Amino acid sequence: MKGMPVTVAALLCMLASGCSNVERSRDLGNPDVPAAVIAVQVCSACHGMDGNSVSPNFPRLAGQQAAYLVSQLENFRSHQRGDPEGFEYMWGITRKLTDAQIAGLADYYSKQTPTREMATKVDPKVVAAGKEIFEKGVPEQNVIACQACHGAKAEGIGAFPRLAYQHGDYILKQLYVFQYTQGRPGTPMELIAHPLTGENKEAVAAYLQAFPD
Numbered sequence: 001m002k003g004m005p006v007t008v009a010a011l012l013c014m015l016a017s018g019c020s021n022v023e024r025s026r027d028l029g030n031p032d033v034p035a036a037v038i039a040v041q042v043c044s045a046c047h048g049m050d051g052n053s054v055s056p057n058f059p060r061l062a063g064q065q066a067a068y069l070v071s072q073l074e075n076f077r078s079h080q081r082g083d084p085e086g087f088e089y090m091w092g093i094t095r096k097l098t099d100a101q102i103a104g105l106a107d108y109y110s111k112q113t114p115t116r117e118m119a120t121k122v123d124p125k126v127v128a129a130g131k132e133i134f135e136k137g138v139p140e141q142n143v144i145a146c147q148a149c150h151g152a153k154a155e156g157i158g159a160f161p162r163l164a165y166q167h168g169d170y171i172l173k174q175l176y177v178f179q180y181t182q183g184r185p186g187t188p189m190e191l192i193a194h195p196l197t198g199e200n201k202e203a204v205a206a207y208l209q210a211f212p213d
Contacts, residue, residue: 022037039108052114052115065110065160065162073102083181116210117167133207143192163211
């Protein structure tokens with residue numbers, strides 16, 4: 001390598017030795033890349049560095065139940081979850097993730113601190129109606145209280161997800177999926193969401209986005 005520029009020589013040596021920096025890698029096909037690196041280098045583009053996504057197109061993952069995240073990532077990987085945003089963004093990303101990486105991602109996001117979105121103007125009556133549904137359900141429509149599965153503080157319980165501070169628009173989209181499609185099969189929400197009216201859904205989504213401390 002006499003006479004060769006130092007930088008070029010160093011690059012060739014790295015390539016020849018198979019050297020790679022897994023601590024900065026975006027290689028989703030490499031089982032050696034740590035989950036925390038995937039979260040920062042890949043997932044953060046949509047979900048934010050700490051899981052508090054800004055865009056309502058992408059759910060907030062900070063403080064989410066680890067068991068729930070594992071189940072959803074596995075469902076994406078197996079193509080069991082087929083809601084539009086799910087297969088468009090997540091099928092390819094999860095295709096080669098190992099079980100260990102999925103568990104690591106779930107652990108990473110479950111340990112992040114969730115934050116509430118910036119306040120938006122919402123009719124207090126709508127929020128109050130959402131609180132009523134969350135705490136008591138809609139008995140006349142045979143809809144049980146949301147807190148029965150998601151906890152009194154909407155923090156989630158095991159396989160049931162955290163809903164507090166979630167984007168209202170995202171919640172509305174998922175309620176539509178549960179109610180009208182087979183995009184997320186096998187969940188109790190298919191039956192629970194079926195009787196909900198448009199006003200019911202808008203109210204509970206508004207309440208959950210602005211969930212009180």
